[in-house]
Amino acid sequence: MTQHESKITDPKVVVEGVSKHFMRRDEELPVLEDIDLAVKPGEFVCILGPSGCGKSTLLNIVAGFEKPSAGRVTIEGEEVTGPDPRRVFVFQEYGIFPWASVWDNVALGLRNMTDKRKQQETVEHYINLVGLGGFESSYPRELSGGMKQRVEVARALAVSPDVIYMDEPFGALDSLTRLTMRAELIRIWQAEEKTILFVTHDVDESIQLAERIVVISDRPGRIAEVVDVDLPHPRDLGSPEYGQIKNRLYELLGVSNVV
Amino acid sequence: MSTWPFVVMVAAVFIQRTSKGWSEVAQKVVMPLGVAAIGVSLWQLGCDWAGAEIIPTPWRTALAMREITASDRLLGDSLASLYRVTWGFLLAAATAIPLGLVVGWSTRSFWAMNPIIQGLRPISPIAWIPFAILWFGIGDGAGIFLIFLSSFFPICVGTMAGVRNISLVHQRSAANFGVSGFELMRRVVLPGAMPQIITSLRIALGVAWLVIVAAEMCGMDSGLGYLINDARFMGNRYDLVAATMMVIGLIGIVLDLLIRRLENFDEVKWGYVKQ
Numbered sequence: 114m115t116q117h118e119s120k121i122t123d124p125k126v127v128v129e130g131v132s133k134h135f136m137r138r139d140e141e142l143p144v145l146e147d148i149d150l151a152v153k154p155g156e157f158v159c160i161l162g163p164s165g166c167g168k169s170t171l172l173n174i175v176a177g178f179e180k181p182s183a184g185r186v187t188i189e190g191e192e193v194t195g196p197d198p199r200r201v202f203v204f205q206e207y208g209i210f211p212w213a214s215v216w217d218n219v220a221l222g223l224r225n226m227t228d229k230r231k232q233q234e235t236v237e238h239y240i241n242l243v244g245l246g247g248f249e250s251s252y253p254r255e256l257s258g259g260m261k262q263r264v265e266v267a268r269a270l271a272v273s274p275d276v277i278y279m280d281e282p283f284g285a286l287d288s289l290t291r292l293t294m295r296a297e298l299i300r301i302w303q304a305e306e307k308t309i310l311f312v313t314h315d316v317d318e319s320i321q322l323a324e325r326i327v328v329i330s331d332r333p334g335r336i337a338e339v340v341d342v343d344l345p346h347p348r349d350l351g352s353p354e355y356g357q358i359k360n361r362l363y364e365l366l367g368v369s370n371v372v
Numbered sequence: 373m374s375t376w377p378f379v380v381m382v383a384a385v386f387i388q389r390t391s392k393g394w395s396e397v398a399q400k401v402v403m404p405l406g407v408a409a410i411g412v413s414l415w416q417l418g419c420d421w422a423g424a425e426i427i428p429t430p431w432r433t434a435l436a437m438r439e440i441t442a443s444d445r446l447l448g449d450s451l452a453s454l455y456r457v458t459w460g461f462l463l464a465a466a467t468a469i470p471l472g473l474v475v476g477w478s479t480r481s482f483w484a485m486n487p488i489i490q491g492l493r494p495i496s497p498i499a500w501i502p503f504a505i506l507w508f509g510i511g512d513g514a515g516i517f518l519i520f521l522s523s524f525f526p527i528c529v530g531t532m533a534g535v536r537n538i539s540l541v542h543q544r545s546a547a548n549f550g551v552s553g554f555e556l557m558r559r560v561v562l563p564g565a566m567p568q569i570i571t572s573l574r575i576a577l578g579v580a581w582l583v584i585v586a587a588e589m590c591g592m593d594s595g596l597g598y599l600i601n602d603a604r605f606m607g608n609r610y611d612l613v614a615a616t617m618m619v620i621g622l623i624g625i626v627l628d629l630l631i632r633r634l635e636n637f638d639e640v641k642w643g644y645v646k647q
Contacts, residue, residue, distance in 0.1 A: 176548070178544055178547070195547070196544065196547045196548040197548075197550075198548065198549050198550045200548075201548060201549075202544065202545075202548050204541045204544070204545070206539075206541055207541070208541045208542065208544065208545040209545070210542060210545070210559075210560070210563070210564075211642035211643075212563035212564065212566065212639045212640065212642060213563070213639075214638075221545075221549050221551075221559075222549045224559075252638050252641070252642065253642065254641060254642045254645060272549070
């Protein structure tokens with residue numbers, strides 16, 4: 114990629130003063146308070162916080178599924194007003210369609226492609242990339258949780274999105290599958306150079322994946338701190354730097370002296 | 373007083389108990405047969421107690437069954453009933469599914485249409501018989517109209533419920549990939565609601581088969597319901613009535629088995645397995 118020097122530092126996704134309030138009965142319930150965030154192109158950012166801190170709400174606002182009560186989100190200077198096929202969301206609870214085969218699910222974003230051979234090639238490429246070659250005609254109910262999540266990742270990648278939003282995508286998987294999926298995600302991210310915003314409540318997951326970790330405080334969610342993870346992949350989970358970052362994150366989340 | 377019912381019942385109970393160690397298939401065949409044998413025995417005892425003028429005996433009913441199956445009328449009347457059910461049901465499905473999809477998906481159409489649908493739904497199709505005959509006369513038209521009415525509401529309400537149960541994640545997936553308009557209906561709303569649509573079709577076909585018999589008894593000159601009326605009024609042949617009732621039950625079972633095959637398609641199986 115030959116990008117201009119100044120372009121690289123131009124932020125891709127900008128969140129400016131975003132707040133969100135929900136109305137419950139007659140009471141106003143603040144969920145997010147004044148979030149400012151800039152994500153660079155190709156960056157892998159984790160949004161880390163306890164359950165119910167509003168981190169998923171933040172991701173839904175950035176993706177255009179929900180409107181902020183105040184503030185705005187821009188991508189390359191353009192305000193986000195709704196979901197867009199250039200930016201794809203990977204859901205925690207399987208957003209792939211159970212009524213469609215693996216092939217049809219992955220082809221969803223390419224359904225209007227006129228060049229059917231190109232379409233066939235692209236779909237095949239991404240099915241193979243996530244290691245599901247041979248399962249093209251299977252239906253989601255015949256697949257394990259990890260395989261379903263890979264189908265969803267392939268569906269997202271197939272449209273060559275600029276940005277991928279992931280909302281605890283591996284939350285429902287067992288711990289071994291989760292580790293494999295993280296390694297594969299890093300491999301895909303390095304190969305495809307996508308911008309990724311990844312929501313999680315798992316401290317280890319965020320250190321294993323992200324270049325920067327945005328720590329959100331308990332409700333109402335505010336940015337407590339942005340922690341840089343300056344470690345090369347594959348990351349050594351036993352290194353002192355890893356331990357330091359982990360301690361810092363636990364401190365920020367207010368659980369440093371619990372265990 | 374016949375003694376065979378007692379013998380049969382003792383034997384049936386004995387076989388039920390000894391079949392415990394048999395293969396699953398054998399048990400599944402033998403046990404319902406045993407229950408049926410006990411049922412026929414109780415039936416015979418009922419005849420002995422009340423008199424064969426009130427309840428036709430099992431043997432008389434079996435002879436009547438042979439009599440009606442040998443005549444041309446059974447086939448003709450069965451086909452007449454099935455013809456009305458088929459057309460009424462297909463017309464209802466062809467209109468109720470699209471309406472249910474739209475009303476289930478669009479909140480404003482739901483506000484507009486739902487109170488009217490819910491208000492018409494509890495009216496028994498039987499209550500429509502006077503109008504059916506007034507508008508369509510004695511014949512297939514009235515029958516088809518009544519079956520249409522009886523199938524329309526279960527299918528429409530089932531489709532609406534299916535659409536409204538489509539998960540937010542799937543709606544957002546569709547929105548994310550820019551699926552909208554007619555394509556949204558075809559790719560997301562219809563397949564997402566399909567398992568519940570099929571369940572509603574099953575219910576509607578069952579109701580249709582109940583209603584057609586009643587309709588034919590009230591105002592038609594052919595069909596299985598008319599056959600029952602005929603047997604009753606032309607010489608109190610209650611054995612023929614009972615035999616016709618059995619035929620109605622058997623056809624009902626076959627219709628349900630046929631429509632249940634829709635549940636086996638890969639596109640809808642997900643809706644019937646516990647996730």
